[in-house]
Amino acid sequence: MAQPRTVVMVPVDADTVTIGARDVKNRFAEAIGRRGLAAEISVFEVGSFGPSDAGVIAAVQPDGLVYGGLTPERVDRIVEEHFVKGRPCREWLLPGEYPLPDPRAADARRTQYAGRIVLDNCGRINPERIDEYIANDGYFALGKALSEMTPAAVVGEVKQSGLRGRGGAGFPTGLKWGFCAAESGPEKYVICNADEGEPGTFKDRLIMEGDPHKVIEGMALCGYAIGAHQGYIYIRGEYKLSIERLHQAMAAARDYGLLGDNILDSGFRFDIEIKIGAGAYVCGEETALIESMEGKRGLPRLKPPFPAQAGFRQKPTNVNNVETLANIPAIIYRGADWFRRAGTENMPGTKVYTILGHVLRPGLIEVSGGVTLRDIIGDYAGGMKTGTFKMAQLGGTAGDLIGGEMLDVPLNYDALEKVGHTLGSGAILIMNESVGVCDFLHACMRFFAHESCGNCNPCRNGLRWLTAITDRLKRGTGYPGDIEIMEEIATVLKTAAFCPLGQSPAGPIVSALRYFRAEIEKGIDRKSARPKPDHTARALATFAG
Amino acid sequence: MATKNGCNGECEREQYATLDTFIASHGTGRDALIPVLHRAQNIFGYLPVPVQEHVAKAMDIPASEVYGVVSFYHYFTMQPRGRHTINVCLGTACYVRGAKKVVDALCEELNIRMGETTADRRFSLMTQRCFGACGLAPVMMIDDDVHGRVTPRKVAAILERYE
Numbered sequence: 001m002a003q004p005r006t007v008v009m010v011p012v013d014a015d016t017v018t019i020g021a022r023d024v025k026n027r028f029a030e031a032i033g034r035r036g037l038a039a040e041i042s043v044f045e046v047g048s049f050g051p052s053d054a055g056v057i058a059a060v061q062p063d064g065l066v067y068g069g070l071t072p073e074r075v076d077r078i079v080e081e082h083f084v085k086g087r088p089c090r091e092w093l094l095p096g097e098y099p100l101p102d103p104r105a106a107d108a109r110r111t112q113y114a115g116r117i118v119l120d121n122c123g124r125i126n127p128e129r130i131d132e133y134i135a136n137d138g139y140f141a142l143g144k145a146l147s148e149m150t151p152a153a154v155v156g157e158v159k160q161s162g163l164r165g166r167g168g169a170g171f172p173t174g175l176k177w178g179f180c181a182a183e184s185g186p187e188k189y190v191i192c193n194a195d196e197g198e199p200g201t202f203k204d205r206l207i208m209e210g211d212p213h214k215v216i217e218g219m220a221l222c223g224y225a226i227g228a229h230q231g232y233i234y235i236r237g238e239y240k241l242s243i244e245r246l247h248q249a250m251a252a253a254r255d256y257g258l259l260g261d262n263i264l265d266s267g268f269r270f271d272i273e274i275k276i277g278a279g280a281y282v283c284g285e286e287t288a289l290i291e292s293m294e295g296k297r298g299l300p301r302l303k304p305p306f307p308a309q310a311g312f313r314q315k316p317t318n319v320n321n322v323e324t325l326a327n328i329p330a331i332i333y334r335g336a337d338w339f340r341r342a343g344t345e346n347m348p349g350t351k352v353y354t355i356l357g358h359v360l361r362p363g364l365i366e367v368s369g370g371v372t373l374r375d376i377i378g379d380y381a382g383g384m385k386t387g388t389f390k391m392a393q394l395g396g397t398a399g400d401l402i403g404g405e406m407l408d409v410p411l412n413y414d415a416l417e418k419v420g421h422t423l424g425s426g427a428i429l430i431m432n433e434s435v436g437v438c439d440f441l442h443a444c445m446r447f448f449a450h451e452s453c454g455n456c457n458p459c460r461n462g463l464r465w466l467t468a469i470t471d472r473l474k475r476g477t478g479y480p481g482d483i484e485i486m487e488e489i490a491t492v493l494k495t496a497a498f499c500p501l502g503q504s505p506a507g508p509i510v511s512a513l514r515y516f517r518a519e520i521e522k523g524i525d526r527k528s529a530r531p532k533p534d535h536t537a538r539a540l541a542t543f544a545g
Numbered sequence: 546m547a548t549k550n551g552c553n554g555e556c557e558r559e560q561y562a563t564l565d566t567f568i569a570s571h572g573t574g575r576d577a578l579i580p581v582l583h584r585a586q587n588i589f590g591y592l593p594v595p596v597q598e599h600v601a602k603a604m605d606i607p608a609s610e611v612y613g614v615v616s617f618y619h620y621f622t623m624q625p626r627g628r629h630t631i632n633v634c635l636g637t638a639c640y641v642r643g644a645k646k647v648v649d650a651l652c653e654e655l656n657i658r659m660g661e662t663t664a665d666r667r668f669s670l671m672t673q674r675c676f677g678a679c680g681l682a683p684v685m686m687i688d689d690d691v692h693g694r695v696t697p698r699k700v701a702a703i704l705e706r707y708e
Contacts, residue, residue, distance in 0.1 A: 295576050296578075
């Protein structure tokens with residue numbers, strides 16, 4: 001088969017589809033075909049490059065040029081000028097080292113090893129072709145595990161790697177697998193939690209869209225390690241392109257004998273089914289997710305028993321986040337020691353973030369745990385787009401708000417814990433001075449009040465109170481004492497709410513008070529007096545709905 | 546009963562028959578309830594009580610539990626929707642980039658409030674939690690199309706594309 005001299009890679013993910021990426025890709029193929037260049041220049045879809053600020057883009061390799069802001073009409077000109085006449089259309093080229101300004105720079109300053117583990121294939125291979133995944137060491141880990149390793153050795157390797165859950169809680173993955181592996185019984189389940197719902201987080205979507213086989217391989221490895229034969233991917237219905245690519249990838253894997261009855265002739269049996277959610281934030285919590293899979297309302301279960309003992313259909317079940325599972329193939333194939341070269345002692349490996357808000361270049365990045373927020377804003381996101389940095393929220397709506405004094409704390413579990421913060425799910429929202437703290441808190445609290453499943457009182461009522469209070473504060477009509485009530489409710493939520501959904505809203509409240517107390521106090525009208533309780537109840541009913 | 550296509554009688558029987566075929570192919574296990582409701586909403590456009598009762602009977606699940614599930618998840622609706630559903634994201638990333646102003650512009654343009662449907666049944670206006678297109682904030686979805694970087698000024702032009 002003739003090798004093409006040039007390849008054109010168009011990142012097609014759910015964001016770029018909406019602005020016409022598929023049309024651009026098809027137009028490239030047509031125009032190149034019309035010019036009789038199809039044998040020399042191949043065009044294909046890849047996953048996201050990361051940044052999401054330049055419209056539809058296309059990379060031309062080996063030239064190393066990236067075009068931005070593409071439309072089908074511009075594609076015609078590029079094909080004529082660049083591919084036929086050999087003159088790149090400079091006016092549409094993106095500057096220098098797009099997509100990432102030396103992606104390793106910040107990392108390399110702080111850690112021994114720098115590079116991508118989870119996103120290494122995203123934007124480089126065609127996610128709809130299993131051969132390209134295999135050509136990049138794909139399914140080698142599964143082959144290695146099935147031929148050379150016992151299930152216990154696989155669990156051991158994951159434990160040794162120090163990988164911690166990337167869904168937000170940071171629980172050691174190997175330990176979790178160990179609990180499930182220790183349970184007896186022939187019927188166990190692996191669940192991939194792809195119900196990515198934390199506002200501001202879309203890393204899992206881009207992983208599934210850009211490299212679906214990595215998630216499938218991670219699940220199969222987990223199945224082998226814990227003794228499960230059936231996996232489920234619980235995914236949001238809105239993630240249509242992810243669902244499409246996962247279905248396509250699963251079919252290709254079955255075709256190649258990498259899923260199904262007798263994987264790689266090892267006798268190991270494993271298959272995956274996709275379950276589509278119906279929209280409930282609380283279903284990101286693993287026991288609520290399991291309830292939902294069983295066809296019920298997504299109310300969290302009382303723990304213990306943990307899913308490892310009694311999960312889906314009351315059988316031992318292991319639930320992991322998409323990003324966690326996408327780390328597994330590299331750990332098994334290259335070994336725990338290789339993995340530990342990246343990151344820090346207590347947070348080996350890398351973390352995928354979505355960086356958003358008032359920065360020049362929002363998008364997807366993967367960095368190790370030694371990197372600080374200042375590095376991320378400056379080196380990866382291209383700095384502030386407008387205004388100056390006021391605050392950031394780490395980890396989605398449930399995350400802590402931090403002020404400028406925390407810009408130099410490394411983003412890893414331990415360093416953040418030392419200063420009283422958590423890392424969360426991987427969303428980083430950067431805000432400039434145009435955002436009012438009370439207004440922002442109100443938006444967060446209204447979200448939580450709406451998403452509360454209503455199961456426990458602290459969450460159901462506490463969040464209504466917080467919504468009403470932050471609404472008053474943002475209007476400058478807060479009552480004296482409102483801040484103390486907020487603090488009290490935050491404590492109650494943190495200590496008495498049933499599940500993480502109810503506990504986590506305390507984070508933004510407490511941290512906002514820590515950094516921006518003076519601004520919040522300005523929302524209180526000192527002259528006003530708190531109305532009698534019956535009025536408050538009525539006010540709640542109006543505000544919190 | 547008014548349904549998605551405003552049909553009754555013959556065509557309604559067809560809708561139920563399509564649903565029954567789906568239920569038969571998925572088994573009546575409890576796990577299948579959410580996929581069945583997805584399909585039912587797809588067929589009827591929404592999930593009125595008679596459809597819920599039909600599902601309950603066909604799957605041998607108490608109607609109260611079917612109702613519990615329908616009312617719990619955002620995706621399911623018991624009200625008929627307009628021909629097009631507008632979902633505006635009010636997640637934090639969209640919020641700080643001006644989603645509230647987009648909502649105000651939509652309310653004004655359509656002359657309805659959040660959660661309502663226009664008198665001509667053309668649009669229903671809803672808000673939704675983050676749908677993970679934050680790089681394009683502020684974002685709204687109309688049916689299955691995502692519109693990114695929406696500003697109040699762009700709203701009218703976007704709506705024109707939907708009949």
